[in-house]
Amino acid sequence: MSTLLLWQQNCSDHPKKHKRLNFKDYYKSLEVAKNATADEIKKSYRKLARKYHPDVNPGNKTAEEKFKEISEAYEVLSNAESRKKYDQLGADWKKYEQGGNPGGGGGFDWSKYSQQRPGSGGPQYQYSSGDEDFGGGGFSDFFESIFGGGFGKRTQTSGGGSRQQRAFKGQDYSSEMEITLPEAYEGSARIINVNNQQLRMKVKPGVAEGQVLKLAGKGGPSAGGGPNGDLFITIKIASDPIYKRKGNDLHKDQHIDLFTALIGGEVQVHTLSGDIKLNIPVETQNGVVLRLKNKGFPIYGETDKFGDLYLKIKVDLPKQLSDKEKQLVKDWKAMRQ
Secondary structure, eight states, rough: OEEEEEEEOSSOOSSSSEEEEOOOHHHHHTOOTTTTOOOHHHHHHHHHHHHOTTTTSTTOOOOOOOHHHHHHHHHTTTTTTHHHHHHHHHHHHHHHHTTOOOOOOTTTTHHHHHOOTTSSSSOOOOOOOOOHHHHSOOOOHHHHHHSSSSSSSEEEEEOOEEEEEEEOOOOOOOEEEEOHEEEEEEOEEEEETTTEEEEEEEOTTOOOTTTTEEETOSSSSSSSSSOOOOOEEEEEOOOHHHOOTTTEEEEEEEEEEEEHHHHHHEEEEEETTTEEEEEETTOTTOOOOEEEEEEEEEEEEEEOOOOHHHHHEEEOOOOSSOOOHHHHHHHHHHOOO
């Protein structure tokens, strides 16, 4: 980690004081590349924020510090203007270090980077404790010195100045809900209990195994007056003894007797939308698959659109043959040879 030596002038003290700061690699903090897109930065921040949020890790100082670190990094990198300034700062500092000034900074021109307070005679740095947001400790000296104000909402301090207060979204909750295949076909509604609160969860027809449904604002409360988190429900579909689902198509075995397989005929087929009659062609072989169009699963979010139903023919041989029937089979066999 590189060390920067920054000149800071105090309002009440005439002599200049040296304040040594640590350069912070915000991209490393958010575990993204320097050319990461805004969406990639946002996605990584949300993932890390959920992992290290104080509500998830009560009393864990390490997680709390990590949460502050990623929040500070996102504060800068999520804003195009501040990210540009930070990138330029990093590039200039790297050139300065490569010029034989590692860890120094007395000769580095910080005037174009440091945040000045309006009406002051020189650089004066505002520090935000952020106690309301994190439960102790706030953004780093590096952040406050370089970026100062301009982020989040500001509150007055006892000395007449201002400090940062950022309202963070509450923690997202996640859970699972198991439904049957017919419920997934028809759609269903369930009452679920989250933190002693009963919520009605509606599932549309065609929902898939592993699909995640969102209830906005039904997660954890915010720290600092921000919006509540969201509730994410992962759908689990119980195994069905008759049907196998593949995407929006359904597969099942269809049993027919030997005589229908040989000379054809009409059979009744059960589907999830009701029973239908199906004509079996003459000399249908065992294992043949027949397709019933639009008799599969409803397509999620679409109206009157369905997958297909595939029937695998299982020919059932007759049992407990009488002597006469056995003789008929022998005679038939002789005729075929």
